[in-house]
Amino acid sequence: MTHKHTNSLIHESSPYLLQHAHNPVNWEAWSSGLMERAKKENKLILVSIGYAACHWCHVMEHECFEDEAVAAVMNAHFICVKIDREERPDIDHIYMDALQMMTGSGGWPLNVVTLPDGRPFWGATYVKKQDWMTVLQQLSDLYSKDSKKVIEYAENLAEGIRSINLVEKNEKSPLFSMAQLDESIVHWSSYFDTFLGGHKRAPKFMMPCNLDFLLHYGTVKNDQAINDYVNVTLTRMAYGGIFDHVGGGFSRYAVDTKWHVPHFEKMLYDNGQMVSLYAKAFATTKNSLYKKTVEETITFVAKELMAENYGFYSSLDADSLDAEGNLEEGVYYVWTVSELQKLLGDHYSIFKDYYNINDYGHWEHGNYVLIMDASNTEIATKHTMTNLELSAIIDDCKHILKTEREKRNRPRLDDKILTSWNGLMLKGLVDAHRYLKNDGYLDLAIKNANFILTHLTTQEGGLFHNHKNGTSNINGFLEDYATVIEALHALYEVTFDENWLLKAKELLDFCINNFYDEESTLFFFTSKSDDFIIRRTIEVSDNVIPASNSIMAHCLLKFGKLYPNESYSDKAQQMILNVQENFIKNAQGYANWLHLVPYHQLAFYEIAIVGDDAKAKAKKMNSQYLPQTVITGSDKKSSTLSLAQNRYIENRTPIYICKEGSCNLPVDTNEEALVQMGVLVED
Structure with a gap:
């Protein structure tokens, strides 16, 4: 295909950047020499940040960046830089903070204009064509006529960007108590939507790390209200249109309060975390809906987001081509009544009830997004059939729709591989194996772990952040290390293969030497x-993905249990001291950190299982949801871990329940071990 315009992005590997390679804008990618050239030419830099699955990024590209008149203004006055936020989260952090300070809100596309040295002085998200051209001309004129004023504003903004990221070492306050944690949860729970789940607002984001903590808290505190809220939220999300009932997997968020109409992009990071969350929830409830959600989500990821080498791609776009060849959000996923009637025939009436092909399930323009509002038992009773009969009919209908949907234009794939998101998916697969006892998930997890260690590690023992077409060229960020360390530790706990643990420890030590x-x-x-712009970021707030520092604190605490002679535990404790002042008023923004409070304040157990039957006993133990534990063991006499050393007994596989390295008398059954931890009560 011949293109009228081609810019330097044609040499990039990011699908998002390549989408802009034929814009008339003279885009270039971020590079180390960019600012030196801008200073030499005394030219402002226009930075536009987005990602491949971003709907409004596509809209602005079509309206502005594909327009030659707009491009003429941009090219004349600015060095124009396109950034994939998923490739360069370090730069996105800085300019997102700047945008929020300037406007009070953020989002993508993220557009900022900076001085030649990268300090921003103007920012916005989506801007219409004429407004965009006008404001860029005004900014160029302002810098030309009154650069001193612009520089002064940029200096003040840069100081603000630095100051909001400062974290002071806390050497005075005691560790956050369980009573304080209870108070935080009471404050947080005022936002809970106890009928539809999530928070009382729209749009609704799934926030898996929030629910993961609340599952932990509700379990250890035996708090029925919290447990009910978690289960309502998990049920409503699995029922909702945010879950793809035909192909599996979760979209990024719902635009309404009932989880019905999603922003249709599907991200690996969401689905990896949701697999973990639903697997844990299945372990606590044995709710078959949760198991089904895990299974169908993994099926989606393996089919749509897995490369031949077992790395996982980043996302599927929200948009796809409609019958007229126009990009339209959600067109791949929605159905009309006439389509469903024609495809499903006699089963349509049952399917209509099951997935609300009515006012409740209607989206817009005669299109329906499938959504459940009743359990299988309720629907089966209404139609005087068994649950098995109903399930067979619904499965048959879904197969028909899936076959039909395959004929449609597929959403675009972002096929770059990100280390951090692969770490989240790897952890999801391990948890799915752990709690659903599915060995196929373990096999897939091991293949993905081997991919990470083969293709995403540097010669110096670190990690790369990205991978595409056999090449990795961006040094890893803290999020890459934290997620992979956590996942490899989880993989060790279900295999007792110490190679995974030792590699995780190597990466942990690398982080301490290079990031601490x-x-x-x-x-x-x-x-x-x-290199960095304005500041070297310290990420502490948990969001849809937990903060890299909160994941590191988890890793340090657990490795401190396994390697008590190292300084890991002390570092983890100091980290929580530094951020805990935020917990009372903003628990939801520090949800992954909150796990560390019961870790420190309640009994935390180290489990050691050593003997020929170690793996079988561990598999049974691992299927229990036991958040206040680490588990180690070996079926051999030797181990690198002190907890498992010198514990091998011929023809016996004892289980040791320990706290801070001090162990109870060994027991021979899982039930006895659970009693020692207070999980089961003796008769």
Whole structure:
């Protein structure tokens, strides 16, 4: 295909950047020499940040960046830089903070205009064509006529960007108590939607790390109200249109309060975390809906987002081509009544009730997004059939619709592979194996772990952030290390293969040597050897993906249990001290950190299982949801871990329940071990 315009993005591998390679804008990718050239030419930099699955990014591209008149203004006055936020979260952090300080809100596309040295002084998200051209001309004129004023504003903004990221070492306050944690949950729960789940607002994001903590808290506190809220939310999300009932997998968020109409993009990071969450919830409830959700989500990921080498791609676009060849959001996923009647025939009436082909399930323009509002038992009773008969009919209908949907134009695939998101998916697969006892998930997890260690590691023992077409060229960020360390540790716990644990420890030590900030006693997002703009970010707030520092604190605490002679535990404790002042008023923004409160304040057990039957006993133990534990063991006499050393007994596989390395008398059955931990009560 011949293109009228081609810019330097044609040499990039990111699908998002390649989408803009034939814009008339003279886009270029972020590079180390960019600002030196801008300073030399005394030219402003226009930075536009987005990602491949972003709907409004596509809209702005079509309206502005594909327009030659707009491009003429941009090219004349600015060095124009396109950034894939998923490739360069370090830069996105800085400019997102700047945008929120300037406008009070954020989002993508994220557009900022900066001085030649990268300090921003103007920002916006989506802007219409004429407004975009007008404001760019005004900014160029302002810098030309009154650069001193612009520089002064940029200096003040840069100082603000630095100051909002400062974290002071807390050497005075005691560790956050369980009573304080209870108070935090009471405050947080005022936002809960106890009927539809999530928070009382729209749009609704799934926030898996929030629900993961609340599942932990509700379990250890035996708090029925919290447990009910978690289960309502999980049920409503699995019922909702945010879950793809035909092909499996979750979309990014719902635009309404009932989880019905999603923003249709599907992200690997969401689905990896949701697999973990639903697998844990299945372990606590044995709810078959949760098991089904795990299974169908993994099926989706394996089919749509897995490369031949077992790395996982990043996302599917929200948009796809309609019958007229126009990009339209959600067109791949929705159905009309006439389509469903024609395809499903006699089963349509049951399917209509099951997935609400009515006012409740209607989206717009005669299109329906499938949504459940009743259990299988309720629908089966209404139609005087058994649950098995109903399930068979619904499965048959879904197969018909899936076959038909395959004929449609598919959403675009973002086929770059990100280390951090693969770490989240790897952890999801391990948890799915752990709690559903599916060995196929373990096999897939091991293949993905081997992919990460083969293709995403550097010669220096670190990690890359990205991979595409056999090449990795961006140094890893803290999120890459944290998620992979956590996943490899989880993989060790279900296999007792110490190679996974030792590799995780190597990466943990690499982080301490290359990312740890002695002043704040937290970790920088970028390595100390990598370049940065304005500040070296310290990420502490949990969002849809937990903060890299909160994941690191989890890893340090658990490795401290396994390697008590190292300084891991002390570092984890200091990290929580540094951020805990935020917990009372903003628990939801620090949900992954909150796990560390019961870890420290309640009994936390180290489980050691050693003997010929170790793996079988561990598999049974692992199927229980036991958040206050680490598990180790070996079926051999030797182990690198002190907890498992010198515990081998011929023809016996004892289980040791320990706290801070001090162990109870060994027992021979899982039931006895659970009693020692207070999970089961003796008769």
